[in-house]
Amino acid sequence: MTRRWFWPSFGLPGVVWLVLLFLVPTYAVLAVAFGTVDPIFQTPVPIWNPLHWEFGAMETVLRGLAPGHTFWIVFVRTLGYVTIALAGCLLIGYPVAYYLARHAGRMKGALLVLLIIPFWVSYLMRMLAWVGLLLPDGLVNRVLLDLGVISHPHLWLAGQASSVIFALIYGYVPYLILPLFAVLDRIDRSVLEAGRDLGGSPFRTFLHVTLPLSKNGILAASVLIALPMFGDYYTNDVISNSPRTSMIGNQINLFFQGGAEQAVGASLVIVLSLFLAVLMSYYLWITVRASAETKDSLL
Amino acid sequence: MKTGAVDLVQLRKDFGEVTAVDGIEIAIEAGEFFSLLGPSGCGKTTTLRLIAGFERPTGGKILLDGVDMAATPPHRRKVNTVFQSYALFPHLDVFDNVAFGLRRAHVKKKETRERVTRVLEAVQLGDYGKRKPAQLSGGQQQRVALARALVLEPAVLLLDEPLGALDAKLRKALQIELKSIQERFGITFVYVTHDQEEALTMSDRIAVMSGGHVEQIATPQTMYDEPETVFVADFLGVSNLMQVTAEGPEGVACRVKVGAFELAAGCGELGVRGETHVVIRPERVVIEPYEAAGANRVPGMVERVVYNGASEQLVIRLATGTVVQALSVRDGTPEKWTQGTAVQAYLPAEALRVLPPSPTGSAAPATPEEAPEADEAIEVGAG
Amino acid sequence: MRRVRDWFANPWGQPRFLGAFTWLYMIWSIVPVIIAIVFSFNNGRSRSVWQGFSTRWWWGDPYNSVLHDPVLRGALEQSLRLAGFDMLIAVPIGVGLALGLTRWRGYGNRPVNYLMLFPLVTPEIVMAVSLLLVFDHLYHVPFGTEAQILGQVTFSISYVVIIIRGRLLSIGPEYEEAARDLGASQLGAFRLVLLPLLAPAIFASLIVVFALSIDDFVVTQYMSANQQTQTVPILIYQTVRGTATPALNAVASVMVFATLSTVALAYLVYRWAARSQPAGHSALGDIAGVT
Numbered sequence: 010m011t012r013r014w015f016w017p018s019f020g021l022p023g024v025v026w027l028v029l030l031f032l033v034p035t036y037a038v039l040a041v042a043f044g045t046v047d048p049i050f051q052t053p054v055p056i057w058n059p060l061h062w063e064f065g066a067m068e069t070v071l072r073g074l075a076p077g078h079t080f081w082i083v084f085v086r087t088l089g090y091v092t093i094a095l096a097g098c099l100l101i102g103y104p105v106a107y108y109l110a111r112h113a114g115r116m117k118g119a120l121l122v123l124l125i126i127p128f129w130v131s132y133l134m135r136m137l138a139w140v141g142l143l144l145p146d147g148l149v150n151r152v153l154l155d156l157g158v159i160s161h162p163h164l165w166l167a168g169q170a171s172s173v174i175f176a177l178i179y180g181y182v183p184y185l186i187l188p189l190f191a192v193l194d195r196i197d198r199s200v201l202e203a204g205r206d207l208g209g210s211p212f213r214t215f216l217h218v219t220l221p222l223s224k225n226g227i228l229a230a231s232v233l234i235a236l237p238m239f240g241d242y243y244t245n246d247v248i249s250n251s252p253r254t255s256m257i258g259n260q261i262n263l264f265f266q267g268g269a270e271q272a273v274g275a276s277l278v279i280v281l282s283l284f285l286a287v288l289m290s291y292y293l294w295i296t297v298r299a300s301a302e303t304k305d306s307l308l
Numbered sequence: 309m310k311t312g313a314v315d316l317v318q319l320r321k322d323f324g325e326v327t328a329v330d331g332i333e334i335a336i337e338a339g340e341f342f343s344l345l346g347p348s349g350c351g352k353t354t355t356l357r358l359i360a361g362f363e364r365p366t367g368g369k370i371l372l373d374g375v376d377m378a379a380t381p382p383h384r385r386k387v388n389t390v391f392q393s394y395a396l397f398p399h400l401d402v403f404d405n406v407a408f409g410l411r412r413a414h415v416k417k418k419e420t421r422e423r424v425t426r427v428l429e430a431v432q433l434g435d436y437g438k439r440k441p442a443q444l445s446g447g448q449q450q451r452v453a454l455a456r457a458l459v460l461e462p463a464v465l466l467l468d469e470p471l472g473a474l475d476a477k478l479r480k481a482l483q484i485e486l487k488s489i490q491e492r493f494g495i496t497f498v499y500v501t502h503d504q505e506e507a508l509t510m511s512d513r514i515a516v517m518s519g520g521h522v523e524q525i526a527t528p529q530t531m532y533d534e535p536e537t538v539f540v541a542d543f544l545g546v547s548n549l550m551q552v553t554a555e556g557p558e559g560v561a562c563r564v565k566v567g568a569f570e571l572a573a574g575c576g577e578l579g580v581r582g583e584t585h586v587v588i589r590p591e592r593v594v595i596e597p598y599e600a601a602g603a604n605r606v607p608g609m610v611e612r613v614v615y616n617g618a619s620e621q622l623v624i625r626l627a628t629g630t631v632v633q634a635l636s637v638r639d640g641t642p643e644k645w646t647q648g649t650a651v652q653a654y655l656p657a658e659a660l661r662v663l664p665p666s667p668t669g670s671a672a673p674a675t676p677e678e679a680p681e682a683d684e685a686i687e688v689g690a691g
Numbered sequence: 692m693r694r695v696r697d698w699f700a701n702p703w704g705q706p707r708f709l710g711a712f713t714w715l716y717m718i719w720s721i722v723p724v725i726i727a728i729v730f731s732f733n734n735g736r737s738r739s740v741w742q743g744f745s746t747r748w749w750w751g752d753p754y755n756s757v758l759h760d761p762v763l764r765g766a767l768e769q770s771l772r773l774a775g776f777d778m779l780i781a782v783p784i785g786v787g788l789a790l791g792l793t794r795w796r797g798y799g800n801r802p803v804n805y806l807m808l809f810p811l812v813t814p815e816i817v818m819a820v821s822l823l824l825v826f827d828h829l830y831h832v833p834f835g836t837e838a839q840i841l842g843q844v845t846f847s848i849s850y851v852v853i854i855i856r857g858r859l860l861s862i863g864p865e866y867e868e869a870a871r872d873l874g875a876s877q878l879g880a881f882r883l884v885l886l887p888l889l890a891p892a893i894f895a896s897l898i899v900v901f902a903l904s905i906d907d908f909v910v911t912q913y914m915s916a917n918q919q920t921q922t923v924p925i926l927i928y929q930t931v932r933g934t935a936t937p938a939l940n941a942v943a944s945v946m947v948f949a950t951l952s953t954v955a956l957a958y959l960v961y962r963w964a965a966r967s968q969p970a971g972h973s974a975l976g977d978i979a980g981v982t
Contacts, residue, residue: 360872362868362872381871381876382868382871382872383871383872383873383874383875383876383879384874387872388872388873389868389869389872391865391868391869393865395865395866395868395869396869397866397869397870397884398888399887399888408870408873408875408883409873409874412873412874412875412879413874456873457872457873460873460874
């Protein structure tokens with residue numbers, strides 16, 4: 010008979026690792042956020058017992074989140090950037106994914122390869138590429154000057170929200186296209202043909218058949234890139250490096266450059282996590298459900 | 309002394325709330341070709357996996373030559389399996405596939421080579437040793453799977469619908485081959501199938517299963533001629549099942565009433581009274597001209613004539629409303645009955661079998677030949 | 692006017708429009724990177740103005756080229772070092788976890804499954820902060836290479852599990868059952884039958900972990916200690932806005948070549964290894980399917 014502990018023992022190292030290095034650290038965030046500060050060394054002291062938790066740092070954060078205050082402004086700004094960037098990614102990514110899934114034909118393989126390439130190029134390398142182009146004497150300014158669109162070099166890299174959003178779109182759109190493509194590719198051709206057969210023009214078939222069928226995929230892919238986007242700080246640091254365009258990630262990052270501020274930073278992380286928890290749970294729920302129904306899914 | 313006798317004693321297997329095998333008792337003799345026959349979900353595959361050792365019984369015992377197998381893991385039982393999908397190791401060639409079990413048993417290289425070569429010859433794949441499974445046809449893969457199990461000379465060979473994935477002609481050829489191999493090697497075969505024709509052709513004995521229990525165990529002839537339950541009667545071939553009211557024995561027969569007609573049923577459960585079923589095989593039904601008279605005759609009309617190549621199926625709608633099928637071999641005499649003819653269906657008493665009343669709820673499974681055609685006829689008539 | 696209206700009414704249905712759009716996207720997506728790579732061969736110090744072709748930043752310049760500058764070399768080495776350890780540790784753990792999750796139907800399955808999925812949806816900064824805090828206050832692990840490895844492995848495991856699990860599901864339990872039926876023990880069946888069948892997927896996950904590690908930024912930065920433990924992405928982050936020379940482009944290009952060539956190699960090896968395997972999967976699909 011099967012020795013019942015044969016397979017679980019394979020999984021034990023992984024479980025132990027994740028518990029020690031993922032679960033426990035999550036608790037550590039709570040312990041520091043609701044901890045205190047050593048009066049002498051001015052270093053943060055975590056409190057592990059929930060009964061002794063102190064909420065001073067959290068209060069600071071919550072007060073800062075009141076409309077008009079620092080964190081609120083940053084939060085709203087982040088929300089705005091992410092929403093616009095997400096919309097941009099969808100507007101660009103969906104047609105590309107659609108073309109690849111439905112029309113590519115012979116070129117499909119080649120296009121897929123081209124699609125996958127940015128995936129494997131480091132995010133920061135791609136930012137590096139645009140910094141080079143957006144420098145005051147870079148190619149973008151020179152082309153615009155030559156075309157007469159602008160009269161003197163524009164400072165794209167100095168605290169411009171548009172640059173940051175543009176960079177976010179550029180950076181994240183490949184992560185959106187692949188899952189979208191996977192979903193659209195999976196739509197049975199015969200379902201679409203049935204739509205056409207029953208009298209729909211290509212456009213209406215798209216509107217009434219393809220779009221609804223890919224709805225879940227759109228939502229899932231959007232959540233998939235919105236989550237990391239909310240925590241992004243490096244895009245802003247590299248493209249703009251100005252407090253005018255700082256995102257939540259930047260705020261959090263500030264508090265971990267060393268010193269007593271860790272409790273505030275940890276509290277901010279908790280607030281961000283709770284906000285994202287809604288998005289995360291939704292994504293996990295539909296993925297687990299999808300992989301239970303069919304063997305293929307996003308995960 | 310022959311080895312390979314399998315005894316299932318009150319064998320039970322539950323999967324959570326579902327009982328797949330419900331306390332069955334089967335005694336398989338050494339060297340026998342034994343089939344487990346039934347529709348999908350009846351528990352036959354689970355029973356096979358219990359014998360193989362891939363499932364642990366919830367209750368009961370499995371005895372191999374009298375020895376309880378409960379504590380023995382699959383790789384130590386003298387039992388081998390041919391899987392439905394063959395499960396040939398794709399990364400090994402044919403030779404290594406067949407030699408796999410011998411190597412696990414630490415058989416010496418020379419002996420391994422001899423045995424593998426011999427068994428590959430026996431299944432007519434002598435030259436295929438170096439090929440990979442992906443390069444073989446379905447029939448060839450099946451034979452490799454068979455060779456792989458046979459080379460270990462097990463006491464019992466378990467076969468899980470091994471011919472299911474093959475086309476009809478290949479299946480027939482392999483049925484003959486399997487049977488001859490079994491007779492030659494003398495190994496007990498436990499063969500799982502849902503194809504009643506296959507079971508009837510190949511088996512020494514059959515166990516018909518339904519819903520986790522055994523309906524009947526008998527030789528093919530007995531199973532076909534003397535079904536003991538409604539399920540068995542209907543599962544094997546056409547049964548011409550008729551609902552009747554039994555009125556008890558009269559002489560050597562049982563008097564049954566079908567609608568307005570009284571018939572004498574000469575075999576089966578003659579002592580039954582009350583609501584029950586009778587069956588008669590289509591080849592025993594005799595179609596006579598309408599004017600014919602005598603006992604056990606019911607008038608009817610030829611609804612359809614179905615041409616089956618070697619034989620002809622006559623679908624007769626009786627005056628009682630039921631539909632019976634009669635089979636006539638096409639022996640060269642010109643066809644007498646055409647659609648729409650009024651005839652008499654003679655159901656000889658010695659072929660008319662009374663079945664025990666089925667417990668409530670256990671109705672006969674829907675037979676594709678009878679019910680839909682009757683419905684179609686009604687629709688056509690009404691439309 | 693009518694033509695414009697027709698076009699407008701049916702913009703999606705025109706493959707030609709969509710096709711052009713797609714190719715434009717591809718160009719927009721890849722060309723900036725190519726330009727950056729080209730500029731690594733710039734003759735002057737500028738990363739934005741072309742001053743002629745030169746290999747000085749790659750190996751020519753005795754102080755500032757990738758070959759000679761200890762900072763650049765160090766970043767490259769650190770990137771590769773972390774990637775190596777990440778692969779070595781994360782893949783076996785991930786394979787084991789995938790096996791445990793697929794084969795264990797007991798009540799622990801669900802929570803462990805969620806535990807495995809969480810790192811995939813957690814923003815990196817949240818994970819990085821949590822690791823920083825736990826190393827600082829609880830485990831007392833000093834920042835540096837060890838901490839970086841620990842962090843990278845933590846998020847890599849889940850990717851390995853996804854890849855291996857997908858392959859396990861399509862392999863199915865039958866081959867091992869056949870092996871055990873023929874006399875192999877559970878361990879023997881695993882070793883002789885399952886592992887060979889799993890080999891292409893294990894290889895694919897090695898490559899994926901390599902690429903994930905090479906390109907990782909947030910966790911690696913949070914776990915770093917000083918310039919010695921800098922990786923190429925960290926280096927880019929620190930110096931890209933400053934007076935970096937095209938040597939930065941060069942060292943970044945090395946990373947790009949390394950990743951792309953390993954992925955290409957993996958694809959070819961995968962295809963070759965999988966040719967005798969049961970059908971029903973595409974190498975491209977597997978590699979692309981890792982989101």
